[in-house]
Structure formats: structure tokens, C-alpha cells
Amino acid sequence: MEFQVKFDINEKIFLRNPESSEVGKLMVKKSIDLIYALGFEQFTFKKLALEINSTEATIYRYFENKHRLLLYILNWYWCYMEFLVTFKLENVVDKKERLKIIVHLLTHEFAESTSQFDYNKKLLNQIVIAESSKVYLVKEVTEINKNEVFKPYKDLCGKIAEVISAYNSKYKYPRSLSTTLIETSHHQQFFSVNLPKLTDVSSKNNSEFTNQFIEDFLFKILD
Amino acid sequence: MEFQVKFDINEKIFLRNPESSEVGKLMVKKSIDLIYALGFEQFTFKKLALEINSTEATIYRYFENKHRLLLYILNWYWCYMEFLVTFKLENVVDKKERLKIIVHLLTHEFAESTSQFDYNKKLLNQIVIAESSKVYLVKEVTEINKNEVFKPYKDLCGKIAEVISAYNSKYKYPRSLSTTLIETSHHQQFFSVNLPKLTDVSSKNNSEFTNQFIEDFLFKILD
DNA sequence: TTCTAATGATAGTAATACTATTATAAATAA
DNA sequence: TTATTTATAATAGTATTACTATCATTAGAA
Structure with a gap:
């Protein structure tokens, strides 16, 4: 089974909705490849324009600047992550199992995308990290926060916080723990690959390591 | 009692040691004020040169680019933090107390610096966050890591990991927990001020909130 | 005193982060 | 069907950034 998901991204993030045209869709899709390949600092609209056989001016009609484009991509990702969490939690009643599923989602890479129309989720995940x-x-x-552009991140955080509270209603910091789970899964994955001495990874699979570390700490906190 | 501390910062970080001249010392000192005031993205060598009544060329003789200057500042901070940890832990034997002292250091602002020769530790702390x-x-x-420029961060992490292991020798992830303590104290402080919905802060003091959150989770993990 | 080395002043370049203008092509409405 | 709107590509241009290079001046060391 394979399907595409669409999300309504906050209109304050873009000048013209990239979903409304072919160039628009292409520029978002290719920006994921390019930001992954170059890193955000080296990524420019000029390079992206070249990549999609268009011009800087065209891209600027969609996004005010590259920061906004990154925000757009991340908003999409956070929406997607919340969708995934909801989807994978469907029909799972065991509260511990629900938390384990979330930790697994947060710490594992996605499979390379097959569809050419879909965003490359594997690269997207690396960009998020x-x-x-x-x-x-x-x-x-x-200033940026005033436009509610971080809402999808807050919603994801809120959703995870609910699962945490359902597991242990007495725990006092469900939201802070949520963001800590998310952020920690990012930096532990990054460190275990790039600065392994800041972690306790042994040679093996680093996603698996991060998963174990976070699961261990989550249940020690909540039990 | 008031005293200044000096650290030998890795020579690979700079082209000429800023400690070796007056302009050098001034540029580091003023860069802390400027990076704090403008944010790293808006901070430029041109603006710094203006601030110290010197020229870009002079600054470039000390640092290859602004990224290196930030690295220099952070190295100093990590060294300072490790020194502080060592200093504050002196003669404290109770293992729980030792951890509490560390958490307190990681989550609280420093006092505004009094000496005009010293770096402004309060701003420095905000920059680190x-x-x-x-x-x-x-x-x-x-590539950057090859020159051992992250060693002070790794050392700080190692030092905290030791205290963790001394408290609970069975805990399997002392280093990952160390970096998580450090990183979490940064983003919880940042979030509690700027994106409070990502946390559980109530109106009061956010350093105190972060301290409580981290202390709570640390001892739940280790006990 | 002479030499050396650091600085300040100045200039210049390539790239970045935009804004503006116009011709053309495509989509839509009358 | 034509007229109108709208998006895009092509092009040009600007201010700022992130540097590099040159050179005269000055302060300190030999």
C-alpha cells in the first residue's frame, strides 16, 4: 500500500502557495535534495533555480527567503510526523506500546521514497536532524512565532504529551519531556554519527542505539 | 573573592592568538556583546571592526571566519564550564549533591560580569543557549572535528559522565545522558522563554523551571 | 639604530540576497 | 473568438557579505 498525504501549510509561510503550480512543487521537492546535499548555509536560491531550470525571481515569488522555505519544509515534516504518529497508534491500546511506537518513529530513518512526486522522506529526515x-x-x-508558524511542531509535541500523560497522569512535565524526546532523538542521532565520543554508541547501528537510549530513559522517567 | 581564569584554546581555531594582543582581546570581548545583540546570522566582521575601531583585515588576521570566532568563544565557555564544575564540586562528597550542583550550573544564568577585562559571562551563557x-x-x-576543536565539549561531557557513573555505576549511557543534560538545559531554557508552549513553564522563573525539570528526570533515570 | 611584525587604510572581487522591468506564454473570462 | 489576466523566464541591477591583496605607518625587539 502506498499513498500520498497533503497538508495545509500555514499561508503566512509562503508568498504564493508552491502546491498551486508545477514549478512550485518542483522547487520544494528539489530544495530537499539540495539542502541535504549542500547543508542549509551553502544552499542558495540561485543554485535551486539552476536545478529546476528556472530563475531566482520565480522562487522569490513563492518564498520570501530561504529561511521561509526551510520553515515550509519543516512544517510539512511536522504535520507528516503527527499524521504518522496518529496512523501508527491506531488500534494500539497498550499504553507502553504506544510510547514505544512513538520513540521508534522518532529515532528511525524512513525508507527511500519510491514515488517521484513525493518528497524524499529519507533526506527530509536528515534535514530535520x-x-x-x-x-x-x-x-x-x-516575531516569526506570532504567525503561528510553529503550530505543527507544537501540535506534535502536544500529541506526544497526551500519550505520555495517558501512560502516567502524575508526571508533571509532559510537554517538556515531549520536546526533549524529539530534540534528543535528533542530536543523539547526529552525534552518534558525527561526534560519537559525545555518546555511548558502539560501532553498530546508530538509529538502534538512539532508540534504546531514549526508550530506556523514557520509561525510567515515567515508571 | 574575584579572579580571572585563562585557558589554552586549541591553536587550530585561530590564525593568530587573540590573547597575544590588545586588539585581539578586544575583538573577542566585543564579539560576545555583538553576537548577543545581533544574533550570529546578522553578526559580521565589518560590524565588529567598526565596534573596535579597527578594520576587517585586522580581524581576518586572527580568525579565518566568523564561524571560527564563534568556535573560539564556545571553546572558552566549555573550558570555563569544566573549570566551574571542578571548582564547585571540590570537597563535596555526597554523590547526589554533586549531580545537583552540576544541574544547577547548567541551568542558571551567571551574574553580570563586573570586571571590564573579563568576558561578559551572562551574555556568553545566552550565546551558548x-x-x-x-x-x-x-x-x-x-572535517572540523579532525582538529580536535570540540575537545573541551567532549571533556566537559566526560567529566559529567564520570559523576553520573560514580552515582550509578550500572547506568549504561553516561555520555549520552551528559550531552542530553547539556543540550536539554539549553533548549528548555530557550523554549521556556521564546516558545513556552513547547514546555510546561508556568509564569515564574524559567531557570528554576528548567532546573527542576532536569533534576527530576536525572534522578528518575539514575535511581 | 635597524629590523621586524602588526596594524590601519584602502581597494578590489566573487558571491549572496535580494528588487525591478519587460517580453512572452498560458490560462481564463467575456 | 478575442481580450484580459496571470505566471514565468530573461535580464539587469543594488547593497551587503565574505573575503584577499597591497602598502604606508607605527611600535617593539634586537
Whole structure:
């Protein structure tokens, strides 16, 4: 079974909806490949324009700047992640199992995408790990936040917090623990690959390591 | 009692040691004020040159680029933090107390610096919270890491890991837990101020909130 | 005193992050 | 069907950034 999902991304993020045209869709899709390949700092609209055989001016009609484009991509990812969580939790009643499913989702790579129309989720996941904090770790965060552009992240956080509270209603910090699960899964994955001395990975699979570390700490906190 | 501390920062980080001259010392000191005021993205060598009544060329003789200057500042901070940990732990034998002291250090602001020669530790702390991940979340991380420029961070992490292991020798992930303590204390402080819905802060003091959250989870994990 | 080395002043380049203008092509409405 | 709107490609241009290079001046060391 294979299907595509669509989300309504907050209109404040773009100038023109990239979903409304072919160039628009192509620029988002290719930006994922390019940001992954170059890193966000080296990524430019000029390079993206070249990649999609278009011009900078065209891209600027869709996004104010590359920061907004990254935000768009991340919003899509957070929506997708919330959808995935909801989907995978369907019909699972065991509360511990529900948490384990979430930790697994947060710590494992996605399979390479097969459809050419779909975003490459594997690359997207790597972008989230390495670049996502760059959208909020900026001076203008308060200004940017006013447009509710972080809502999908907050919603994901809220959803996980609910599962945490369902498991242990007495735990006092379900939201902070949610963000800690998300952020920790990112940096432990990043560190275990790039700066392994900051972690306790042994040679083997780093997703598996991160999964074990987080699951271990989550249940020690909640039990 | 008031005293200044000096650290030998890895020579690979700079072209000329800023400690070796007055302009050098001034540029590091003022860069802390400027990065704090503008955020790392808006911070430029041109603006810094203006601030210290010097020229870009002079700054470039000390640091290859602004990324290296940030790395220098963070290295200093990590060394300072390790020193502080060592200092505050002196003569404290109770193992739980030792961990509590560390958590307190990680989650609380420093006092405004009094000495005009000293770096402003309060601003430095804010820079660490908002900008530190930008030095390793880059494509070239492996290349940069080869020069051992992250050693002070790894040492700090190692030191905290030791205290963790001393408290509970059976715990399997002391290093990953160390980095999680450090990173979590940063993003919880950042979130509780800027995106509070991602946390469980109530209106009050956010350092205190972060301290409680982290202390709570640390001892649930280790006990 | 002479030499050396660091600085300041100045200039210049390539790339980035945009904005503006116009001709053309495609989609839509009358 | 034509007229109108709209998006795009092509092009040009600007201010700023991130550097590199040159050279005269100055301060300190030999």
C-alpha cells in the first residue's frame, strides 16, 4: 500500500502557495535534495533555480527567503510526523506500546521514497536532524512565532504529551519531556554519527542505539 | 573573592592568538556583546571592526571566519564550564549533591560580569543557549572535528559522565545522558522563554523551571 | 639604530540576497 | 473568438557579505 498525504501549510509561510503550480512543487521537492546535499548555509536560491531550470525571481515569488522555505519544509515534516504518529497508534491500546511506537518513529530513518512526486522522506529526515533548530534559533523567533508558524511542531509535541500523560497522569512535565524526546532523538542521532565520543554508541547501528537510549530513559522517567 | 581564569584554546581555531594582543582581546570581548545583540546570522566582521575601531583585515588576521570566532568563544565557555564544575564540586562528597550542583550550573544564568577585562559571562551563557549548536550542525563537521576543536565539549561531557557513573555505576549511557543534560538545559531554557508552549513553564522563573525539570528526570533515570 | 611584525587604510572581487522591468506564454473570462 | 489576466523566464541591477591583496605607518625587539 502506498499513498500520498497533503497538508495545509500555514499561508503566512509562503508568498504564493508552491502546491498551486508545477514549478512550485518542483522547487520544494528539489530544495530537499539540495539542502541535504549542500547543508542549509551553502544552499542558495540561485543554485535551486539552476536545478529546476528556472530563475531566482520565480522562487522569490513563492518564498520570501530561504529561511521561509526551510520553515515550509519543516512544517510539512511536522504535520507528516503527527499524521504518522496518529496512523501508527491506531488500534494500539497498550499504553507502553504506544510510547514505544512513538520513540521508534522518532529515532528511525524512513525508507527511500519510491514515488517521484513525493518528497524524499529519507533526506527530509536528515534535514530535520541537522537543520531544524536553525529555524527557531534566530533573533526574530518571537516575531516569526506570532504567525503561528510553529503550530505543527507544537501540535506534535502536544500529541506526544497526551500519550505520555495517558501512560502516567502524575508526571508533571509532559510537554517538556515531549520536546526533549524529539530534540534528543535528533542530536543523539547526529552525534552518534558525527561526534560519537559525545555518546555511548558502539560501532553498530546508530538509529538502534538512539532508540534504546531514549526508550530506556523514557520509561525510567515515567515508571 | 574575584579572579580571572585563562585557558589554552586549541591553536587550530585561530590564525593568530587573540590573547597575544590588545586588539585581539578586544575583538573577542566585543564579539560576545555583538553576537548577543545581533544574533550570529546578522553578526559580521565589518560590524565588529567598526565596534573596535579597527578594520576587517585586522580581524581576518586572527580568525579565518566568523564561524571560527564563534568556535573560539564556545571553546572558552566549555573550558570555563569544566573549570566551574571542578571548582564547585571540590570537597563535596555526597554523590547526589554533586549531580545537583552540576544541574544547577547548567541551568542558571551567571551574574553580570563586573570586571571590564573579563568576558561578559551572562551574555556568553545566552550565546551558548542560542548559538552553540550552529558550530557543529554544519556539513563540514567531520572535517572540523579532525582538529580536535570540540575537545573541551567532549571533556566537559566526560567529566559529567564520570559523576553520573560514580552515582550509578550500572547506568549504561553516561555520555549520552551528559550531552542530553547539556543540550536539554539549553533548549528548555530557550523554549521556556521564546516558545513556552513547547514546555510546561508556568509564569515564574524559567531557570528554576528548567532546573527542576532536569533534576527530576536525572534522578528518575539514575535511581 | 635597524629590523621586524602588526596594524590601519584602502581597494578590489566573487558571491549572496535580494528588487525591478519587460517580453512572452498560458490560462481564463467575456 | 478575442481580450484580459496571470505566471514565468530573461535580464539587469543594488547593497551587503565574505573575503584577499597591497602598502604606508607605527611600535617593539634586537
